[in-house]
Amino acid sequence: MNNYRTVIRFAIFTIGVGSIISILASWSNPNSEDNGWGTYKADEKSTSYSKFDQINVGNVNTLQNAWTFQMNDVKQGESPMSSQCNPIIVDGVMYANSGKQWVYAINAQTGKQIWAFNALDEGEPTAASRGVTYWASGEDKRIIYSAGNYLLAINAKTGKLITTFGNKGRINLNVGVRDDPKKISVTLTTPGSIFKDLIIIGSRLPDFYGAAPGYIRAYNCKTGKLVWTFHTIPHPGEKGYESWPKDAYKYAGGVNCWAGMSIDNKRGMVFLALGSPTFDYYGADRIGANLFGNCVLALDAATGKYKWHFQTVHHDLWDYDLPCPPNLVTIKKDGKDIDAVAQATKHGFIFVLDRVTGVPLFPVEERPVPASNLQGEVAFATQPFPTKPKAFVKQFMTEEDLTNYSPENHEAILKKFRSVRYEGLFTPPDLKGTLSLPATRGGINWGGAAFDPNTNYLYLRGHNLPEIQTIVDANKAFEARNNSTFERGRVTYQKHCATCHGAERKGIPPTFPSLIGLKDRKPEKEMLKKIQNGAGAMPGFKGVLTPAEENAIIAFLYEKQNTGIETPQATKTGANPERFMNTSAYQTWSDPSGNPAMKGPWATLSALNLSTGEYEWQIPIGNDEKLQEKGGPPTGLLARSGPMVTAGGLVFISGAADKKLWAFDKKTGKIVWETALPGVNNANVCSYMVKGKQYVALSVGGTKENPSGSIMTFALPN
Numbered sequence: 001m002n003n004y005r006t007v008i009r010f011a012i013f014t015i016g017v018g019s020i021i022s023i024l025a026s027w028s029n030p031n032s033e034d035n036g037w038g039t040y041k042a043d044e045k046s047t048s049y050s051k052f053d054q055i056n057v058g059n060v061n062t063l064q065n066a067w068t069f070q071m072n073d074v075k076q077g078e079s080p081m082s083s084q085c086n087p088i089i090v091d092g093v094m095y096a097n098s099g100k101q102w103v104y105a106i107n108a109q110t111g112k113q114i115w116a117f118n119a120l121d122e123g124e125p126t127a128a129s130r131g132v133t134y135w136a137s138g139e140d141k142r143i144i145y146s147a148g149n150y151l152l153a154i155n156a157k158t159g160k161l162i163t164t165f166g167n168k169g170r171i172n173l174n175v176g177v178r179d180d181p182k183k184i185s186v187t188l189t190t191p192g193s194i195f196k197d198l199i200i201i202g203s204r205l206p207d208f209y210g211a212a213p214g215y216i217r218a219y220n221c222k223t224g225k226l227v228w229t230f231h232t233i234p235h236p237g238e239k240g241y242e243s244w245p246k247d248a249y250k251y252a253g254g255v256n257c258w259a260g261m262s263i264d265n266k267r268g269m270v271f272l273a274l275g276s277p278t279f280d281y282y283g284a285d286r287i288g289a290n291l292f293g294n295c296v297l298a299l300d301a302a303t304g305k306y307k308w309h310f311q312t313v314h315h316d317l318w319d320y321d322l323p324c325p326p327n328l329v330t331i332k333k334d335g336k337d338i339d340a341v342a343q344a345t346k347h348g349f350i351f352v353l354d355r356v357t358g359v360p361l362f363p364v365e366e367r368p369v370p371a372s373n374l375q376g377e378v379a380f381a382t383q384p385f386p387t388k389p390k391a392f393v394k395q396f397m398t399e400e401d402l403t404n405y406s407p408e409n410h411e412a413i414l415k416k417f418r419s420v421r422y423e424g425l426f427t428p429p430d431l432k433g434t435l436s437l438p439a440t441r442g443g444i445n446w447g448g449a450a451f452d453p454n455t456n457y458l459y460l461r462g463h464n465l466p467e468i469q470t471i472v473d474a475n476k477a478f479e480a481r482n483n484s485t486f487e488r489g490r491v492t493y494q495k496h497c498a499t500c501h502g503a504e505r506k507g508i509p510p511t512f513p514s515l516i517g518l519k520d521r522k523p524e525k526e527m528l529k530k531i532q533n534g535a536g537a538m539p540g541f542k543g544v545l546t547p548a549e550e551n552a553i554i555a556f557l558y559e560k561q562n563t564g565i566e567t568p569q570a571t572k573t574g575a576n577p578e579r580f581m582n583t584s585a586y587q588t589w590s591d592p593s594g595n596p597a598m599k600g601p602w603a604t605l606s607a608l609n610l611s612t613g614e615y616e617w618q619i620p621i622g623n624d625e626k627l628q629e630k631g632g633p634p635t636g637l638l639a640r641s642g643p644m645v646t647a648g649g650l651v652f653i654s655g656a657a658d659k660k661l662w663a664f665d666k667k668t669g670k671i672v673w674e675t676a677l678p679g680v681n682n683a684n685v686c687s688y689m690v691k692g693k694q695y696v697a698l699s700v701g702g703t704k705e706n707p708s709g710s711i712m713t714f715a716l717p718n
Contacts (some may be wrong), residue, residue: 026405035089035108035688040131040191041448042686044263045328048450048644050687054694058650059716060663060673064599066695066715067111072709073118074104079513081708082682084130084189084446084640088698089688090141095134095156096699099709101126101147105159109690111713115159119147119170120139127534130260130446133191133199144199144221146188148533149540151201153224166224172566173203176226178250179212185533185540186212190260190325190446193270195301197221200270202257206539207319208496211250211278211581214256216297218304226371228304232256232274232292239306240291240607252286254278255293259446260325263301264339264355270301271341271355273322280319281429281469282580282582284376290313296326296343296351298358308358313344314380316429317372319440319585320346323640324448331456331610332363342451342610344460345403346443347425348391351384352610362388362613369426374471376578379428388613392606393443393462394598395425397435401598409591416589416597420468423573429471429582438596439467447642447684450651451610452666458608459643459651459666461621464636466598477581489556496541500586505557519558528554588638595627602635605643605653607669617669621662622655644685654681654698661698661714677712679703 038146041048055063063691074081081099082352094108105114118124132145134156139155142165151173161169173188174181185206192201198218205211216230233248234241244252254277261272277286277293281322291309294316313320327342331352339355352361364386372379394401399417404410420433427434442463449460472478478494480487481543488662494503497515501507505515518527528550534540554560590595594604608615622637639656646652649666650672659680663673684697694714702709 021425027124033689033691035091035092035690037087037089037686037688038134039088040086041325041684042644044193044265046260046262046325046448047327047329047453048448048642048684049452050644050646050668050688052646052689052694053648054689055646055650055687055696055716057650057665058671060648060650062671062716063675063696063714064664064717066713068713069104069106069111069113070272070706071098071102071104071710073098073100073116074702074708076707078707080679081709082128082680082701083699084128084683085699086131086684087686087699087711088131088134089686089690090134090156092690093156094711095132095143095644095695096711097129097132097145099126099128099233099702101129103132103143103145103154103159106155108688108695109693117154117159117161119150119152123523124148124529128189129191129206130189131191133194135194135199137197137222140222142221145191146173149186151192151219151222151224171224176217176229177203177212177215183542184212185542187534187540189258191333192278193261193263194221195263195265195268195270198227200261200301202259202261202272203405204258204534204539205254205256206280206541206544207254207276207278207280208541208544209279210544211253213253214275216257216259216272216299216304222696224328230299230306231295234291240309243289243291244286245288246646248286252277253288258321259321260448262326262328264328267356268301269307269355270299271326271328272297272299273324273326273343275321276313276316276319279579279581280585281317281471281582282374282377283315283317284374284378284578286315287378289380290316294320294322296322296341296353296358309349310353310358310360312343312349312351312384313347314383317377317379317588318347318426318436322346322613323442323446324444327354327449327451327458329451329455329456329458331361331608333611340610342449344392344444344449344456346438346440346445348393348395348438348443348462349386350389350392350608351386352389352457352613360386362386370428372428373430374384374428374580377428383426389608389615392460392615393438393604393616394464394610395438397437397466397598400504403591403595403597403599405591405593405595409593409595413589413591413597416468429469429580430475430650431471434469434471435466436469437466438463439465439587439588441465441638441640443716444642445640447640450645452645454647456609456611456667457616457645457666458610459645460606460608461642461653462603462606463638463640464598464600464603464604465588465596465638467587468584469582471580471582474579474581477583485552485555486561488549489552489554491557492545492553494583497553498583515557520562524558527557589624601634603636603638605651605664605669607666617671619664621653622658622660624658640682641684644687646687651689652685652696654683654685656682658679675714679709
């Protein structure tokens with residue numbers, strides 16, 4: 001006891017009363033150890049790096065399932081849920097949300113549930129969500145997360161809604177983004193980031209004509225009060241206003257941060273990855289560079305004031321959103337440590353920027369790119385090309401890259417290749433069809449990159465998945481054959497839904513579910529809410545569709561062909577604005593038999609030395625056994641999740657359709673461990689330490705037996 005008093009007196013004398021209170025708090029709480037994964041993608045810098053090395057290259061082959069937490073929020077018999085959640089661990093408790101947007105608190109050592117919270121009523125639509133945010137001030141500890149159109153705060157200890165936050169515990173995200181909150185749907189896919197007592201959030205919006213703008217907002221974590229807003233489509237007098245038509249701020253949409261952000265607490269800066277303006281493939285109503293579309297944007301985190309920006313694509317016509325948070329890195333260059341921002345992109349580049357100024361650390365050249373042939377469109381004359389690092393995916397293909405699964409299949413794709421417009425990267429959308437490579441799903445996707453601070457290596461998954469853009473004149477292509485409700489619903493479906501769910505409504509499960517037989521599976525009211533507010537990977541179409549169009553699409557989906565109801569044609573006050581659409585986005589170009597049209601590998605894992613700008617290794621990742629050549633390398637396979645790198649010399653990353661979790665030697669890319677998962681996985685891996693034991697964990701999608709999904713953890717044997 002005397003020694004204890006002596007320590008206290010010494011601490012008060014040397015570091016002050018405030019600090020000693022913190023020390024005593026940590027002594028009184030045995031769970032206050034640093035668990036190592038307290039926020040989305042590990043830390044505020046979005047490194048996806050685990051500092052623990054208990055699990056390492058020498059022993060990872062003994063890794064085994066420590067516990068599995070089975071969620072239970074989807075009824076048996078319903079479609080399995082996909083999960084994108086990256087769990088966080090604070091004070092020995094894991095916090096995670098399910099595909100149904102329930103939040104769970106779980107004992108991170110045992111896998112036992114502590115509490116569960118559901119914010120949505122039965123039948124309310126759910127949206128893809130990648131995790132939750134933790135904030136604490138003294139004993140006030142909160143989980144802040146989104147469900148539906150709301151941002152909510154719940155007590156981290158009890159799982160109860162904190163009613164003093166916002167309006168009885170909720171903030172309506174539809175309010176405060178220019179448009180009528182009753183006619184839009186604003187949600188979050190990636191959790192917000194904490195700076196002191198602020199939570200900074202982006203938004204998820206439909207990528208379509210009439211979408212709302214993607215303002216960046218910061219709310220007080222305690223009260224829910226809005227503290228600042230940044231207009232990503234600038235208003236008159238604001239930075240970037242001149243890069244748009246003068247009234248664009250009144251009608252243009254998109255430019256939202258759906259992928260996430262990173263925080264430099266020391267400098268008080270937030271770095272955001274912004275998406276493209278809408279509509280993605282035609283910009284006659286937004287001629288200009290369109291700041292801050294497709295920008296790495298740096299703001300003062302406390303005030304939202306502009307610091308700097310770097311635009312990776314001018315006047316985007318390819319849906320080249322910045323799809324993942326910037327990695328905040330420190331690299332050695334010319335003998336000096338330089339704080340930098342590394343941003344990977346859908347079109348396969350990595351831009352390495354000075355963190356303070358935004359100036360590229362490797363030269364970037366503005367190079368001429370092809371002009372547009374579409375009426376009214378003015379493609380930007382140049383685009384930025386970094387001289388280093390080189391692209392981590394293919395950016396050009398020739399006839400030699402076409403697959404040959406059969407003479408008939410090869411002849412079909414060869415004919416298509418020769419018929420479409422293709423002049424390499426940044427070939428604009430065209431009525432004759434355009435080949436796009438990289439395409440809408442990467443390059444990189446939302447899982448992002450992982451940075452190892454010990455080696456300056458950046459690890460990232462890339463995709464080689466070409467698409468054929470099928471561009472149509474929307475005013476001509478989507479004319480109804482008659483004036484029935486069903487027929488107008490068919491046209492509305494083809495215009496807004498067929499790109500993902502297919503012309504035959506078969507979908508691409510589990511990301512884009514089948515819509516066949518809805519009348520036997522879902523009540524009409526429930527389906528209408530999903531269309532309005534979004535569900536799973538689908539954004540909300542509230543405000544994009546008129547009430548008449550909503551009724552019509554329900555009539556089509558529920559096969560009401562003989563209702564006898566007619567919808568009056570809208571009264572035209574003038575000519576319809578010119579609108580072009582891409583009806584085949586997000587669909588990998590395939591031959592008539594469904595095989596990929598371009599030779600593999602279709603996905604790779606790369607290790608990039610950021611100090612030199614050179615790649616250390618690149619390997620195929622994922623495998624389609626049916627298409628793999630006998631004795632040949634893995635084919636690579638589409639998956640949206642990203643890697644995690646550890647101090648133990650490992651890179652962990654999961655598959656998707658192949659249901660695998662792998663560990664690679666981070667120095668060589670050699671696979672050193674793998675395990676099969678029970679369901680499709682599309683979430684980032686995390687790692688944490690509790691009471692001296694390191695765990696690796698990830699969310700796994702639902703199965704027929706357990707449609708809710710699960711969280712699986714792995715550890716070394718005792």
